[in-house]
Structures are given as C-alpha cells and as structure tokens.
Amino acid sequence: MAVGEPVPRPHEAAEDVSGSPEPVGRAPAIRPFLLTAGRVSGGGNAPPMPLETQIVSTSAGLSALNSLTFEHRDIVAACRWPESVAELAARLRQHLNVTRVLAEDLCAAGYLEIFVPNARATQDVSVLRRIIDGLRAVPD
Amino acid sequence: MVSVPSPTDRAHSATPAERPPLPVKLVIAGGFGVGKTTAVGSISEIRPLTTEAEITEVAAGVDDLTHTPAKTTTTVAMDFGCITIDPTLKLYLFGTPGQERFGFMWDDLVEGALGGLVIVDTRRLDDCYAAVDYFEYKDIPFVVAVNAFDGKVAHPLDEVRWALDIAAHVPLIVFDARKTGSVRDALLAVLELALSRAEAATAT
Ligand SMILES: Nc1nc2c(ncn2[C@@H]2O[C@H](COP(=O)(O)OP(=O)(O)OP(=O)(O)O)[C@@H](O)[C@H]2O)c(=O)[nH]1
Ligand SMILES: [Mg+2]
Numbered sequence: 001m002a003v004g005e006p007v008p009r010p011h012e013a014a015e016d017v018s019g020s021p022e023p024v025g026r027a028p029a030i031r032p033f034l035l036t037a038g039r040v041s042g043g044g045n046a047p048p049m050p051l052e053t054q055i056v057s058t059s060a061g062l063s064a065l066n067s068l069t070f071e072h073r074d075i076v077a078a079c080r081w082p083e084s085v086a087e088l089a090a091r092l093r094q095h096l097n098v099t100r101v102l103a104e105d106l107c108a109a110g111y112l113e114i115f116v117p118n119a120r121a122t123q124d125v126s127v128l129r130r131i132i133d134g135l136r137a138v139p140d
Numbered sequence: 141m142v143s144v145p146s147p148t149d150r151a152h153s154a155t156p157a158e159r160p161p162l163p164v165k166l167v168i169a170g171g172f173g174v175g176k177t178t179a180v181g182s183i184s185e186i187r188p189l190t191t192e193a194e195i196t197e198v199a200a201g202v203d204d205l206t207h208t209p210a211k212t213t214t215t216v217a218m219d220f221g222c223i224t225i226d227p228t229l230k231l232y233l234f235g236t237p238g239q240e241r242f243g244f245m246w247d248d249l250v251e252g253a254l255g256g257l258v259i260v261d262t263r264r265l266d267d268c269y270a271a272v273d274y275f276e277y278k279d280i281p282f283v284v285a286v287n288a289f290d291g292k293v294a295h296p297l298d299e300v301r302w303a304l305d306i307a308a309h310v311p312l313i314v315f316d317a318r319k320t321g322s323v324r325d326a327l328l329a330v331l332e333l334a335l336s337r338a339e340a341a342t343a344t
Contacts, residue, residue, distance in 0.1 A: 050252045051220070052232045054160030082160030084232060086220055090189035095215075097193065098268075115160050119252050124341055127229070128254070128335040131164060134225030135328055138183065140321030 048100055051086040054115040055079045055103050061111030068111075075102055076111050161224070165232040166330055167250050170259035171267020175287040175317035176235035177219050178258060183323045184221020184233060191219050192247065218249060222332070227240060233327075236271070255330040256282035259317065262294035265303050272304060281333040283311045285300045291316070 052127040061076040068076060074092050083091075089099035121127050159299070168176045180188045192215050216237040223231045234253075236246055258271040268284070275282040284306055286293055293314055295303070301312050311329050316322040 008300070047251060048248060049286055050165075051234060052163035052165045052230075052248065052252070056158050056160055081158055084163055084222075086191050086232070086234070087189060087222075090191040090220075095193070096191050117163050117252060121162060121164060123338050123341060125163070125335065125338045127164065128331060128338055130229055131225055131231055131254075132328060132331050132335065134229065135223065135231070135324055137329065138320065138323075138324045140319070 048097070049085055049103075049114065049116055051084065052087045052094070052117055054082045054117075055085055055088060056082045056113050056115070058111055059111055061106065064111060071102055072106055072111070075106060079112060082115075130133070161206075161226075161228050161230040163230050163232055165234055165253050166327060167234050167236060167246070167253045167256045167280075168259065169236045169246075169256055169268075169271035171261065171271075172262060174259040174261045174267065175289075176259055176265075178218060179257070179287075179317040179323050180233045180235050181219040182318055182320050183223060183327070185223055186221055188219040188221045188235070190217050190219045214246075250274075250278065250280065253280060256280055257326055257330050258282055258284045258299065260284055260286045260304070261289065262286055262300060263289070265295070265300065268304065272306060276307075281330065281337050283313060283326065283329045283333060286312070287312045287317045288314050330332045 019037075024028075057076045057079040062080065065073055065076055071094075075088065078091060079087055085099055086096065087102060088094075089096045089101070094101065103112055103114060105112045148201060168179055177188055215329065217235055218235055220232055220234045224232065225231055234249055234251055255327040256271070256275045258268050258275065260268045263282055272282075284300075284304070286297070286300060293300075297312055297314065300306075306312060311333060313329055
C-alpha cells in the first residue's frame with residue numbers, strides 16, 4: 001500500500017478525513033484500524049520493531065512534507081532529529097502499533113529511515129562499560 | 141564492536157537527516173504503585189512520557205459468549221524516560237504496566253532489554269512475583285530493589301529475599317525512587333550484573 005493512501009474501512013471513512021492536523025487528547029480506540037487498515041507491524045510473523053528503535057526523517061521525506069497526509073506529515077516532521085518509536089507515539093498521541101505501521105510505510109517510501117537496534121549490543125562489553133561510565137557521571 | 145545501529149533491510153537508501161544514537165534499554169518492573177514512574181522521573185532527562193500499546197492476552201478460561209478460548213486485546217500504558225550517555229549512545233528506561241496480569245505479556249516491552257529493575261514495596265510483597273518470575277524465565281539479568289517509602293522498610297532484607305524466593309545470585313538492594321543518586325545506583329547495579337554476564341559469555 002502506498003504512503004498517503006490509508007485504506008479506511010467503508011463505514012468509518014467519513015470520520016477520518018475530518019481529522020484536525022494536531023491530534024488532541026488520547027487516540028480513540030477505533031483509530032488504529034482506520035490509520036493502518038488493520039495491519040500489524042512486522043508483517044505478522046516478524047517481531048515488531050523494539051520500542052527504542054530510532055526513526056529519522058530523510059531529506060526526501062522533509063522535502064515531501066507538504067504532500068503528505070497529516071498523520072504521515074506529523075511523523076516525518078517530528079523525526080528531523082532521531083526519535084525512538086516510543087517517544088514518537090507518545091508525542092503524537094498515537095497507539096504504539098499505529099506509529100510502528102505508519103513508520104514502516106514511510107520507510108518503504110523513502111521518507112524515513114528506521115534503525116532497529118542490534119540485539120547483540122546488549123551483550124557487548126564495551127557498550128555496557130560506556131553506559132556504566134556515563135551513568136556514574138550522573139550527579140545525585 | 142557495536143557502536144552505531146545499522147539500518148534494517150527495510151531501510152531505504154535515502155540519506156537520513158541525522159545519525160541516531162545506539163539505543164539501549166532497561167526495564168523497570170514491579171507491582172501497582174511501587175514507584176516505577178517515580179524512579180523513571182527521578183533520573184530521566186525528559187519528563188516521563190506515556191505511550192499506549194496493545195497487548196494480546198490469552199485468558200485462562202473461555203469467553204462466556206462465544207465459548208472459544210478468549211484472546212483479548214488490552215490497551216496498556218507504559219511510561220518511559222531516557223538518559224543520553226553521549227551523542228552515540230542513549231539509555232531508555234521503560235516502566236512496565238503495574239498490573240500483575242500483564243506479567244506474561246511484556247515480551248514486546250522487554251525484547252532486547254539489557255536488564256531489569258524489579259521494584260518492591262515491602263508492605264505489599266506479593267505484587268512483584270510476576271516480575272521476578274518473568275525475568276527469571278526470560279533469563280534477563282535483574283536486580284530487586286526495595287523502595288524505602290518514607291525511608292522505612294517494613295521487613296528486613298533477608299526476610300524479603302526469603303518471602304519472594306529470590307535466588308542467592310540475584311542482588312537485593314534498598315533504594316529511594318525519589319532520589320536521583322539512589323535510582324542511578326540501582327540502575328548501576330543492574331548494569332554491573334549485565335556486564336559481568338557479558339564478560340563471562342565473552343570469556344568462553
Ligand atoms: N513517600 C514516598 N512516596 C513514594 C515513593 N515512591 C513513590 N511514591 C509515591 O507513591 C505513589 C505511586 O508511585 P508511582 O511512581 O506512580 O508508582 P508506579 O509503580 O509507577 O505505579 P503504577 O504505574 O500505577 O503501577 C505516588 O504517589 C508517588 O509519589 C517513595 O519512595 N516514598
Ligand atoms: Mg506508573
């Protein structure tokens with residue numbers, strides 16, 4: 001499915017287009033299905049991207065901002081600087097899984113880049129030492 | 141050596157505007173109202189954010205209406221904060237939802253975590269069983285930290301260890317979720333444990 005063309009369910013389509021550019025308050029429970037047409041991040045079998053996955057806009061995405069639908073535009077605009085998918089969902093008040101799916105679409109279109117953390121980093125002694133040293137420097 | 145995350149195969153050739161840090165995470169778990177959000181807020185450089193996720197829950201019984209095994213989707217809120225270690229490394233802290241029944245459904249949250257901190261309120265010890273069991277089952281390094289509400293701990297630590305059936309190799313500490321330095325030290329205990337485990341794995 002192409003970015004910018006979410007496939008709303010027939011009965012609910014009318015509500016979607018009336019959305020304001022700035023989502024306010026909690027996303028109602030029905031919206032995940034509207035925005036992602038019921039799709040699940042990771043394509044079913046693959047695990048969903050971890051919460052700390054970093055998302056960054058590409059220059060192509062930033063140039064295309066004005067042509068994007070508001071949900072997509074919000075994401076691309078919010079990721080000028082890298083954001084985790086969890087931060088992004090929280091700031092945009094979207095369900096995490098909605099943000100995941102929309103980000104995957106935008107990545108496929110070349111508007112975002114998704115950096116899934118390397119699972120081996122959790123076993124990497126030098127990374128752990130750097131975190132420990134960095135944390136020790138936090139004052140009381 | 142792992143220093144920067146590599147783009148996924150889903151990633152596109154278009155250049156990102158900025159290079160992201162390597163994200164690593166710790167999970168802060170424990171029962172309802174034990175001080176998870178307080179602990180995250182005490183050390184996070186951002187005010188804790190909340191995100192909602194859907195968790196699929198397979199109920200023990202059958203659905204009353206359809207008589208099929210009930211698989212329901214529950215929305216849970218989890219909060220999190222972060223600490224920038226340096227421009228290339230960022231530590232995220234995720235607080236799990238407190239309800240015990242979500243204990244087995246944290247996979248999404250915990251996937252890839254360096255370790256866990258299980259917070260305990262000694263006035264309600266039972267509340268943290270689910271978290272302790274979960275980390276043990278997943279073989280994720282964790283530390284049990286008693287939150288000294290008002291500086292008081294209702295039971296001596298060896299009683300807590302016995303009551304919770306915490307293995308001897310699991311560190312058990314007392315901390316104050318409201319104090320930055322205390323939360324820092326509790327997180328360091330988790331990281332030291334993760335480090336010694338990683339060192340042991342490297343040595344073999
Ligand atoms: N006196 C005292 N109060 C604390 C301490 N830690 C947390 N609290 C209070 O206890 C209450 C619950 O703390 P939270 O940090 O929200 O606990 P939580 O584990 O995030 O709770 P849930 O997310 O609802 O499970 C809040 O009113 C805190 O202000 C502490 O060390 N001492
Ligand atoms: Mg909380």
